[in-house]
Amino acid sequence: MLTPSKYWRVPCELDATEPEPAKEFILPQSLVQQASPPTKGHGVAVAAYDDAEKTGMLRWLGIITGGTGATRIIEWKPTTAQIWVDTPSGRGFWKAGAFGFAKAKIADYGLHELWQEQFDGMELRDHVPAERRPTRLWSTRSRIAPERLNPIEVVGEPTKGPRAGVVYILKSAYGYKVGRIRNVPARMRAFGVQLPIIYSIPLCAWFDDCHQAERRYHHLFANKRINGEWFDLNEADIQQIRLRAC
Numbered sequence: 001m002l003t004p005s006k007y008w009r010v011p012c013e014l015d016a017t018e019p020e021p022a023k024e025f026i027l028p029q030s031l032v033q034q035a036s037p038p039t040k041g042h043g044v045a046v047a048a049y050d051d052a053e054k055t056g057m058l059r060w061l062g063i064i065t066g067g068t069g070a071t072r073i074i075e076w077k078p079t080t081a082q083i084w085v086d087t088p089s090g091r092g093f094w095k096a097g098a099f100g101f102a103k104a105k106i107a108d109y110g111l112h113e114l115w116q117e118q119f120d121g122m123e124l125r126d127h128v129p130a131e132r133r134p135t136r137l138w139s140t141r142s143r144i145a146p147e148r149l150n151p152i153e154v155v156g157e158p159t160k161g162p163r164a165g166v167v168y169i170l171k172s173a174y175g176y177k178v179g180r181i182r183n184v185p186a187r188m189r190a191f192g193v194q195l196p197i198i199y200s201i202p203l204c205a206w207f208d209d210c211h212q213a214e215r216r217y218h219h220l221f222a223n224k225r226i227n228g229e230w231f232d233l234n235e236a237d238i239q240q241i242r243l244r245a246c
Contacts (some may be wrong), residue, residue: 001017003112003125004043004063009056014048018059021046025074028098030068032070040064044074045102049085056083056094077118081245083109085120086229087180098184104227109209130145142204154241156206165210167217169203169233175226177234178212205241216243 008031012018038044044062049055052221057158058081062074086108093099101111116122158164170177179203215243221231222242231237 001041001121002123004041006038007043007045007106007111007115009099009101010036010044010046011097012046012048012059014050014057014137020076020078021060021062021074023076024067025072027070027072028118029070029100031100034100038072040066043111044072047083049090051095054085054091056085058082061115063119075119078129079114079118081114082175086126093166094236107183108227108230134219152200152202153242154204154206156244158166158206159208161208163211164207166204167210167213168201168205169238169241171200171202176233176238177229178214178217178221178233180210180212203238204241205244207223207244213245 010028010031010034025044026040042064045058046060046062046066048059058079060074060076061079061081064072064074066073071215077234085094090105101109104167106112112125116124154166156166165180165181169177170179205213217240218225221233221237222230224237225235226232
């Protein structure tokens with residue numbers, strides 16, 4: 001059996017212990033009313049959203065095996081996986097309630113890999129070429145290595161302006177993520193919780209306006225974009241950020 005072709009999120013409370021959902025599960029009306037609603041073979045995640053951490057907190061993963069109307073027969077597996085929601089539009093979906101994951105986010109979040117790990121005998125769907133497949137953009141709180149918390153190099157001095165912050169580079173098997181943050185320790189800690197072990201943070205560079213700097217680098221590296229904030233960079237590209245030039 002291949003990993004699901006489509007994944008859906010069903011919301012739950014953030015601070016409550018979520019018991020195993022019923023095998024005969026009643027879908028939210030917002031999913032039932034979709035033009036192409038959840039069906040046999042699709043994946044379902046029961047997940048809370050932590051707005052302060054910008055993190056989806058997955059509680060249960062499911063595979064739909066049948067059902068009609070609003071009822072779906074679902075095989076459930078518990079999980080403690082977390083997803084860092086990296087865009088304002090994505091956070092809007094998580095805050096709003098139930099939704100279907102966009103195809104690009106299925107790849108970005110490593111959902112195929114997550115379901116394959118949880119369900120025995122499931123084969124990975126070849127949704128993207130292997131060289132472009134993310135190692136995983138989810139993890140659990142049980143494994144945090146020092147290299148996931150500490151930038152290797154920090155350039156420049158912190159400033160206190162309203163738009164001050166750093167442009168960071170995160171390196172993984174998937175490529176290089178170029179983003180911005182205001183609070184280095186807080187975000188590095190979040191990365192340590194929510195991203196896989198196989199990555200490092202080679203560089204953070206301070207800017208008086210990190211928003212503008214991030215936009216400049218995204219534009220500069222546009223022809224090297226893999227997906228979203230991920231790029232296929234080389235050392236010369238990294239040096240551009242190290243020198244705070246573009």
